[in-house]
Amino acid sequence: MLGNDRNEVPKAAAEGRMMTIEAFARKYRLDEEEAHRLEDEFGSTATELVLLKAARRNGLPEE
Numbered sequence: 258m259l260g261n262d263r264n265e266v267p268k269a270a271a272e273g274r275m276m277t278i279e280a281f282a283r284k285y286r287l288d289e290e291e292a293h294r295l296e297d298e299f300g301s302t303a304t305e306l307v308l309l310k311a312a313r314r315n316g317l318p319e320e
Contacts, residue, residue, distance in 0.1 A: 273305040281308045291315060 276284075278301060282292035294315065295308060309317070 273307075275302050276305050276308070277302050278308070281305065281312075285309075285312065285317065287312065287317070291317075 278292055278296040278299065281287070281295070281303075282289075287295075291312065295303075295311060298311060299308070
């Protein structure tokens with residue numbers, strides 16, 4: 258819940274939109290092994306920013 262600070266942004270909004278691991282893997286052309294690793298770590302959905310950070314830690318090149 259937001260406090261009195263009008264500049265406060267909910268954490269989920271700051272991390273981007275929710276997306277399925279399948280959609281994320283397709284968008285960033287991940288191989289099946291990396292998609293399964295992310296799904297094991299986060300479940301079937303997570304925010305795009307969280308997934309990007311996790312994939313980059315595992316070798317996803319920055320474009």
